[in-house]
Amino acid sequence: MLTNLSYLGQPQNFYESLGINNVYYIPNPSxxxxxxxxxxxxKNIVWLARxxxxxxxxxxxxxAFSKVVEKIPDAQLFIIGTGSDSDIEFINKNIKxxxxENNCHLVGFDLETKKYFLNSSIHLVTSVSEGFSMVILESKSYGVPTVMFDLPYLEVVKDNKGVLKAEEGDIDGLAELMITILENEEYRKKLGKEAKDSxxxxNNDNILKLWKNLFNDIYQNNETTSKELEENTITYELMNVIKEYDNMNKYLLDKIFNYHFSIIKNNDRIFIKLLFIKITIKSSKYYDKIEIITFSSLLKKIFHKK
Known part of the structure; x- marks a missing residue:
């Protein structure tokens, strides 16, 4: 049994403050x-959430946006997401x-968020709480600054790079931050670069290093770890794939991170990505050529005859 805990969310020092020392903090990969x-x-602002x-x-x-419009009449807010009929009715009532009405666009549910981020200058977050907030990572990936209420525990914005924060509930403060960004091009570009760089x-390499350190520490500090890990198949295979990562073609491995299901057959190992878990299986067959199988390619083989 593994005695060490790796938790994807709370910083390590949170648990250490409670006297729990066998904790490894590993953030979600991007x-x-x-x-x-x-x-x-x-002058576009994007808000994206449930x-x-x-x-x-x-x-x-x-x-907050209504106060921005008072100062910048051509500002536009795009609200992307979905909810119950009563939630949508409540949002529409607030718009009116x-x-x-002429500046706020209730888009609804749309998986193709790229076009909104690429056409925006601000990503607005008004949550009272967040988990890890993958949407902020997505915003950063497009170089779009985030304006939000301060969430002191949120690891993804602790470095304050590419993000401006107002005190919780300070609507005027939130609006002023958006106005400052929209009115100052040089500052806006600086924040955008910070967001992207942060x-x-x-990235996957850094996160894999943290996982590798975790498994190495477990292996070195527990006499019975080797046997226990072999009995715990998923944990053992996770450790193997992390150790093998440096020996694989990193371009190919990074490529399958974007798929929920994929397989790489390489030499005498088969690497499998299933949802958010990647495992490796030792094979008796040696593969001369690397082959990548994804869910979409399997469907094509099943439904499309050559």
Missing amino acids: NYNNEQVSNLDT FEINIKRPHLAIK FFKV LKKF
Whole structure:
């Protein structure tokens, strides 16, 4: 049994403060490797989340945005997400109440978020709480600055790179930050570059190093670890794939990170990515040529005859 805990979220010192010392903090990796970034030359603001009124608080985004429009009449807010009929009705009522019908666009659910980020200069977050906030990572990947209420525990924005924070509930402060960004091109570009650059610490190589350190520490500090790991197949295979990572073609391995299901057959090992877990299986067959199999390629083989 593994006695060490790796938790994807809370910083390590949070647990150490409680007297729990066998903790490893490993953040989520970023799968956003976008080469395109926003030009940051529009007055567009994007808000993207589930329409959870008490948590994501889209109505506060509308209220703050209405103050932006008073100063910058051509500013535009794009609200992207989905929720219950009552949530959507509540959002529409707020759009009308704050008289921003001509500036606020309730887009609804759309998986193709790229076009909104590339055409925006600000990513607005009004949540009262967040987990790891992958949407902020996505925003950073497009070089779009984030404006939000301060969430002191949120690791992804602790470095304050490419992000401006207002005190919780300070609508005027939130609006002023957006106005400052939209009115100052040089500052806007600086924040955008900071946002993009800050994403590097969440890349796959850095995260894999943290996992490798975890397994190496477990292996070296427990006499029975080797046997226990072999009995725990998934953990053992996870350790193997992390050790093998440096010996594999990194371009190919990084490529399959973007798929929920994929297989790489390489030499005498088969690497499998299933959802967020990647495992490796030792094979008795030696593969001369690297082969990548993805879910989409399997479907093509099944439904498309040559």
